[in-house]
Amino acid sequence: MDGPASRGGRRSPRGTGWSRARRTRPLGGALVVVALVALGVVGLVDWRTGVYDRDIQRLPDALPSDSGDRPAPDPGENWLLIGSDLRGVPAERKWRPGGTARADTIMLLHVPEDGADRAYVISIPRDLWVDIPGRDHGKINSAFATGGSRLLAETVEAIGGVRVDHVAAVDFTGFKAMTDALGGVEIHLDRPIHDPTNGWSWPAGRNRLDGEDALRFVRERKGLPGGDLGRVRRQHAFLMAMAEKAADSGTLTNPFKLDAFLRAAVRSLAMDAETEFGTLRALALRLARIGPGGVSFATLPTGPSTWIGDQNVLLPDERAGDDLFDALLDGELDRHLDRHDLETDPEQVG
Numbered sequence: 096m097d098g099p100a101s102r103g104g105r106r107s108p109r110g111t112g113w114s115r116a117r118r119t120r121p122l123g124g125a126l127v128v129v130a131l132v133a134l135g136v137v138g139l140v141d142w143r144t145g146v147y148d149r150d151i152q153r154l155p156d157a158l159p160s161d162s163g164d165r166p167a168p169d170p171g172e173n174w175l176l177i178g179s180d181l182r183g184v185p186a187e188r189k190w191r192p193g194g195t196a197r198a199d200t201i202m203l204l205h206v207p208e209d210g211a212d213r214a215y216v217i218s219i220p221r222d223l224w225v226d227i228p229g230r231d232h233g234k235i236n237s238a239f240a241t242g243g244s245r246l247l248a249e250t251v252e253a254i255g256g257v258r259v260d261h262v263a264a265v266d267f268t269g270f271k272a273m274t275d276a277l278g279g280v281e282i283h284l285d286r287p288i289h290d291p292t293n294g295w296s297w298p299a300g301r302n303r304l305d306g307e308d309a310l311r312f313v314r315e316r317k318g319l320p321g322g323d324l325g326r327v328r329r330q331h332a333f334l335m336a337m338a339e340k341a342a343d344s345g346t347l348t349n350p351f352k353l354d355a356f357l358r359a360a361v362r363s364l365a366m367d368a369e370t371e372f373g374t375l376r377a378l379a380l381r382l383a384r385i386g387p388g389g390v391s392f393a394t395l396p397t398g399p400s401t402w403i404g405d406q407n408v409l410l411p412d413e414r415a416g417d418d419l420f421d422a423l424l425d426g427e428l429d430r431h432l433d434r435h436d437l438e439t440d441p442e443q444v445g
């Protein structure tokens with residue numbers, strides 16, 4: 096962590112590969128967990144708060160140590176969201192480092208400091224080839240498999256210069272239950288999708304997905320357009336549709352529907368020990384004020400795919416990535432996403 100001094104007084108992490116120059120001034124804010132927008136009227140079920148809090152698992156040593164050269168704290172918050180396939184794994188072993196839990200989905204939700212009416216979700220492709228602190232190079236999802244959320248957070252901080260304040264990991268099996276609790280979700284496809292590997296198909300136009308269908312839609316990539324990057328765009332479309340369904344289906348105003356959704360959500364969550372349910376509630380109230388239409392989704396720009404040894408990886412586009420994080424830190428993300436056409440269009444996913 097003793098690299099040459101960079102602009103703004105930050106130091107770049109040691110090693111080659113993509114590292115992000117850090118700044119000493121306060122950063123722009125970030126938050127996470129779009130699926131929990133339904134918590135916006137959690138006052139209806141305040142009496143269940145203790146139950147929800149007990150159902151959330153805690154990630155051991157979830158965040159980097161403050162003794163290291165981390166990005167400076169910022170006026171808002173930074174949440175790192177991890178989606179992982181943990182089917183069949185006993186609850187007590189779900190989130191332990193060492194290869195059991197794989198980071199199939201990595202997202203950073205950025206919400207500027209109080210007063211802003213926008214939020215931003217930036218997906219980091221799991222196959223991105225990066226410098227993992229203390230472990231040389233590898234796919235970014237391997238950081239979670241070998242070092243848990245702490246190492247993944249360190250890696251994200253190194254490439255983005257954005258401090259991770261909280262971590263939330265979502266079990267995909269719980270994601271299925273959340274979808275069913277909403278009564279299914281509708282997504283729009285501008286063209287049909289056929290997965291020849293498994294024989295799954297979704298026609299062009301409106302598609303209603305129950306939990307099982309949704310799990311296939313957000314996880315599958317073999318035989319589907321765009322590989323890992325195409326899957327990321329499908330995940331964006333589904334999360335936007337989920338947020339809209341939670342807002343429009345009466346879930347937010349019906350305590351029974353809301354309770355069913357929240358129970359499914361918290362049973363699938365694991366978070367850093369410092370985060371309590373009240374923190375999630377404050378986040379959700381903020382997101383509810385912003386509304387689903389105020390959340391923009393984008394993917395971190397990457398270079399081409401290639402083979403390194405026996406691994407098919409995505410090479411970083413260091414300049415484009417740095418420009419995106421510069422825009423985030425400077426409060427110019429709206430303009431940057433528009434100028435470079437980086438925002439995912441939910442009506443153009445297929």
